[in-house]
Amino acid sequence: MFIVFIIGTAGSGKSVLTAAFSNWLKMQEQDVAIVNLDPGCLNLPYTADVDVRDYVNVSSIMDEYGLGPNGALIMAADLIAEEIDKIGAEIEALNPDIVLVDTPGQMELFAFRASGPFIVSEISKEPKAIIYLFDAVFCLNPLNYVSNLFLSAAVYNRFLVPQIHVLSKCDLISQDEVNSVVDWSASPKALEHAIEEKLEGTRRLLSRNMMKAIYSLGTRFLLIPVSAKTNEGLVNLNMALERVLARGEKYTY
Numbered sequence: 001m002f003i004v005f006i007i008g009t010a011g012s013g014k015s016v017l018t019a020a021f022s023n024w025l026k027m028q029e030q031d032v033a034i035v036n037l038d039p040g041c042l043n044l045p046y047t048a049d050v051d052v053r054d055y056v057n058v059s060s061i062m063d064e065y066g067l068g069p070n071g072a073l074i075m076a077a078d079l080i081a082e083e084i085d086k087i088g089a090e091i092e093a094l095n096p097d098i099v100l101v102d103t104p105g106q107m108e109l110f111a112f113r114a115s116g117p118f119i120v121s122e123i124s125k126e127p128k129a130i131i132y133l134f135d136a137v138f139c140l141n142p143l144n145y146v147s148n149l150f151l152s153a154a155v156y157n158r159f160l161v162p163q164i165h166v167l168s169k170c171d172l173i174s175q176d177e178v179n180s181v182v183d184w185s186a187s188p189k190a191l192e193h194a195i196e197e198k199l200e201g202t203r204r205l206l207s208r209n210m211m212k213a214i215y216s217l218g219t220r221f222l223l224i225p226v227s228a229k230t231n232e233g234l235v236n237l238n239m240a241l242e243r244v245l246a247r248g249e250k251y252t253y
C-alpha cells in the first residue's frame with residue numbers, strides 16, 4: 001500500500017485532482033481508496049472511502065467553544081490528530097494498493113501546525129509521497145511562482161516526504177505559457193531571465209534573491225503540467241509517483 005497526500009494553497013485544485021486521478025487510476029485497474037482530511041469542506045467531487053467529517057464536526061466545534069470558523073478549523077486539526085489511530089485503522093481495513101489523501105483547504109492549517117506532520121506520520125507506516133500543487137493561473141507571474149516555490153520548499157521541510165510538483169489547472173493557460181512555467185521549474189537561468197524581463201525594482205531584486213536562496217537548498221522542483229478537467233498529464237503524474245513509491249513498478253504486482 002502507498003499513501004499519497006495532495007497538498008496546495010486554498011483553491012489550487014486538490015479535491016478535483018483527487019477525484020480525477022482516482023478515476024484515472026481505477027481505469028488502470030488500480031485499487032484506490034480516497035481519504036478526505038478536510039473537516040471544513042461542504043461538497044466533495046468524489047465519494048470518500050474514509051471521511052474525517054465522521055470524526056470531527058466544524059460547526060459543532062464553533063457552537064460548543066464559541067469559536068469563529070478559523071479557530072474551529074485549528075481546533076479540528078488537533079482533534080483529527082487525536083483520532084488518527086481510528087482513521088489509520090479504517091484505511092488498513094480497506095487495504096487498497098494506493099490511497100489518495102485530500103488535505104484541508106487552508107494549507108497552512110495542515111502544513112504549518114504541529115498536527116499536520118503528526119497526522120502524516122501516524123496515519124500509516126506504509127511508504128508515502130506528497131503531490132504539491134502550483135496553481136497554473138497564479139504561477140504565470142514570476143513573483144507568484146517564486147513565492148509558491150518558497151511554500152513548497154517549506155512544505156517539504158515540514159514533512160520530509162518525497163514530493164512531486166504539479167502545475168495544476170494547466171487547461172486554463174496556453175500551451176506556450178505552460179512551456180514557460182515548466183522551463184522556469186527546470187532551469188534557474190530561464191526563471192532568472194523571466195524575472196529580469198517581467199519584474200522591476202524591489203520586486204525584481206527580491207524575487208531574484210529568493211529564487212537563489214531556494215536553488216541553494218539543492219531541491220528540485222520540476223513541474224508536471226496536469227489538468228483535472230481534461231486529464232492531461234495524469235499519465236506523467238502517475239509515472240513520477242511510480243518512480244518515487246514503487247521504483248517504477250505498478251502499484252499492484
Ligand SMILES: Nc1nc2c(ncn2[C@@H]2O[C@H](COP(=O)(O)OP(=O)(O)OP(=O)(O)O)[C@@H](O)[C@H]2O)c(=O)[nH]1
Nearest residue numbers: 010011012013014015016017105106169227228229
Ligand atoms: N479548468 C480547471 N479548473 C479546475 C481544475 N482543477 C480545479 N479546478 C477548479 O478550481 C476550483 C478549486 O478546485 P478544488 O479542487 O475545490 O480546489 P481545492 O484546493 O480542493 O480547494 P479548497 O479545498 O477549497 O482549498 C474549482 O472551481 C474547480 O472546478 C482544472 O484542472 N481545470
Ligand SMILES: [Mg+2]
Nearest residue numbers: 014015038105
Ligand atoms: Mg478541497
